[in-house]
Structures are given as C-alpha cells and as structure tokens.
Amino acid sequence: MKQEQSLDATDTAILRALQLDARTKYTQIAEQQGVSVDTIIKRLNKLQTDGTVKRTTILLDPRRLGLEIIANLAIATEPSCTEEVIAHLRGREGILFATHTMGQYPILAIAATHTMNEMNALKEAIQSHTKVHDTKASIWVDQILLCPQNFELEPEEAPR
C-alpha cells in the first residue's frame, strides 16, 4: 500500500495550475498564493521527489496525428489466461492500454489505428488468439473530452 500524500493549500494550488496548463509560470502561481517563487519550486521538487508528480506532458489529439480510429475493446478470455492475453495485447501495435478488470469483461483495452480497416484487422488478430473467446469494440466518435483537472485534490472535502 502506498503512503498517501497530504496536500496543503499551496500544494493543491500548484497542482491545479499545472493540471490546467503545465507551462504556467511559477511567478504567477506564487503571486496568486502570496508566497515566493522559491517556495513554489521547493514544493514542486518535494512533490516530484516523493512521486506525487510524475512529470508534465502535452496532450495531443491522436486524430490530428493520423490515428483516426480510437476504440475501447472488451475482451473475454478463458478465466485462467487473462494475464497471458494482456501481455500479448500490450506487445501489439495499436494497443495503447490494456488492463485486467472486474466487471462485465475480464480485460479492457484501448486501441488507436490509422484506419477502420486497421482496427478491424487488430480486432480479428486479437480474436484469433486461442485463449480469447470474444472481442467487442466500441469506436469513439466526436470529440474526446479530457478532464485531468477533475481529480479531487482535497481529500478532506471529498465525499468518502
């Protein structure tokens, strides 16, 4: 079990600002919080060292990079073989994410391909794995809405 981090108002303000725009100037956060830039940098270093902050990154639109088709795949397998199938999936081109889940299906995967034909070929290839019983794909349409800032950073206020 990982140790949970308790964040104070300054930590929360830093994370909130960076969640919305990772390039936010430290001086701007410092001004809003009424603390020095050094404090912001020190806090952020601490959050990075203890592993709360992994890194900053940009969010890309996969479709603008030629990955036109995005889908989530629900995969049913022989119960004893889910780990084997997940390992197989993770090594495949086009699979962005694959995990073991509890619920309707034992495996959930997210895939991105250039064309519908490629997605279909990927689905058929997964289907042809001897331990896979069934694969159902749902294609993502319209805009994909991202809300990384929806994380609750104030656990004491969060409904638990």
Added chain:
Amino acid sequence: MNELDRKIIEALTRDARTSFRSIAAEADKSTDTVINHYRQLTDEGVIRGSTVVLDAGRIGYEGTAAFHIDVSTTTGHTPAQVLDTLIRMPNIIVATKTVGEHDILALAAIHDVRHYTELGREIAAIPGVRSISSNVWAGNPEICPKYFII
C-alpha cells in the same frame, strides 16, 4: 507537420515545461521559429493542452473504473447532453460518445469501493441514462498519457 514540429512535440511530451530556447538550440533554429511552430500546432489542435501527470495512488485513489452508458432516446435526452453532465462530474477523467455496444464511455478515478458505488449511482441518476455497466480495476495505471492522461 515537419521535422521541427516533431521535435517540439517530442520535447514537450517528455517535459511540457521545456523552454522554447532549449528546443531551438537543439534543433538549430531560432527561438521565434520554435514559438511560431508551437503556436501553429496549438491553433490547429494537434496540441490540445498540457498537464501534469500525477500518481493518483498518492492523492487518495485506489482504482480506476470504466462506465459503459446507454442513453434512452425516448425521453428526449441525447447522448450529447448526458456527456455534457458527465464531464463536469468530479473524478471523471475521460468521456466520449461511442459506436458499438454502448452510447458513452467514461473513465473515472475511484477512491474506494464506496466511492465507486456512489459514482455509479450518480451517473445512473443523470436524466436520459437508461442503463450503465462498469468495469473496475485496482491501481491507477497511466492511461495513454500522451493522449488521454491519467
């Protein structure tokens, strides 16, 4: 997209705070050129924004859930309306309309089993939601950090 665009994307994917000056030095271009290309990538929507990747486990999340939602069209509600409500809910991190088995997929960060159950109930109470099914998994793997972010 040219070579410089790819270099900018690569550098900022690794660290969104990389200075334009250092990207320029690396690519042997002027800082202004890098800034212009960055602006263009942003204006064109190739770069949708930037964010910080957190270890959700360290801020109180034990797991992740996928909610597969069906919308009842007979009530006059549309998937777009449901999506609009969903995305404003705390802890929903990605939501999209889908074509296939269900109308909408939403991914959420989950504090614990009680929170998972409550969130499911809240989603079920959105006007127009006909049915939901869900999958849940322990831990907070990064879900496609380049594209969707967790």
